[in-house]
Amino acid sequence: xxxxxxxxxxLLVGPLQACCYLVSSGxxxxxxxxxxxxxxxxxxxxxxASLTPTRILLTHGHIDHTAAVPALKRxxxxxxxxxxxxDAPMLSDGGAALATTIGLPFEPCEPDRLLAEGDTVPxxxxxxxxxxxxxxxxxxxxxxxxxxxxxxxxxxxxxLFAGGIGRTDFPGGDFTELIATIxxxxxxxxxEAIVFPGHGEPTTIGEERRTNPWLR
Numbered sequence: 282x283x284x285x286x287x288x289x290x291x292l293l294v295g296p297l298q299a300c301c302y303l304v305s306s307g308x309x310x311x312x313x314x315x316x317x318x319x320x321x322x323x324x325x326x327x328x329x330a331s332l333t334p335t336r337i338l339l340t341h342g343h344i345d346h347t348a349a350v351p352a353l354k355r356x357x358x359x360x361x362x363x364x365x366x367x368d369a370p371m372l373s374d375g376g377a378a379l380a381t382t383i384g385l386p387f388e389p390c391e392p393d394r395l396l397a398e399g400d401t402v403p404x405x406x407x408x409x410x411x412x413x414x415x416x417x418x419x420x421x422x423x424x425x426x427x428x429x430x431x432x433x434x435x436x437x438x439x440x441l442f443a444g445g446i447g448r449t450d451f452p453g454g455d456f457t458e459l460i461a462t463i464x465x466x467x468x469x470x471x472x473e474a475i476v477f478p479g480h481g482e483p484t485t486i487g488e489e490r491r492t493n494p495w496l497r
Contacts, residue, residue, distance in 0.1 A: 287304065289304050289477065290302050294322060297317070297345040297383070299475075301313065301316045301349075301358070309332055311333065313336070317346040331466040336360060336402060337353060337398075338422075339363065340436065344387060345379075349409065362391040364396060365419075368420030372428070377387075379451060396422060409425065413423065414437070414440045417439045417447030432474050432485075433473075434475050437467065437477065437479065440463060440479070441463055445493070473485060474486040
């Protein structure tokens with residue numbers, strides 16, 4: 282039996298308008314990727330779509346991608362909060378999460394699961410692969426959904442944007458590592474792979490390989 286299509290709902294949340302993704306694949310379960318604010322908006326979209334979040338996946342620990350995690354965890358106590366071990370301290374340290382730098386309120390929380398390279402997360406009949414993509418932060422992650430019937434999908438957080446890359450001037454950032462990560466970890470996904478970044482519009486690996494000024 283063919284696997285169901287993957288549905289991606291994109292919400293722009295928080296004062297920095299980060300991309301929060303509600304991802305589902307048949308049924309009523311969903312994962313929430315990077316809820317960086319506006320928990321009430323996220324919850325309303327889940328309600329309207331008749332979706333229940335089973336996991337809250339974090340590409341990294343900066344506040345503009347994690348601010349709504351504590352409130353969503355209260356709303357959906359069964360939703361597993363997952364982040365890479367290297368970025369997990371940011372969930373309990375407002376300074377490390379850049380909340381102080383950006384001037385955003387901070388509420389600490391704890392992860393339920395620490396993700397690592399090669400881990401998988403179920404999504405209906407499909408599987409989300411965990412790829413360690415450091416450079417923007419030491420524990421940066423990308424989440425991959427491979428599809429036999431369509432291009433792969435990659436949720437890249439602040440690693441790769443349409444026409445840009447993540448900042449590396451924050452603590453833990455490493456420009457050389459970020460460029461190497463994109464070339465060695467994301468480019469092999471293939472030119473047709475669709476990139477859903479942490480900010481801005483979707484793009485493809487091929488488009489960024491050809492035109493991104495940081496990667497040419």
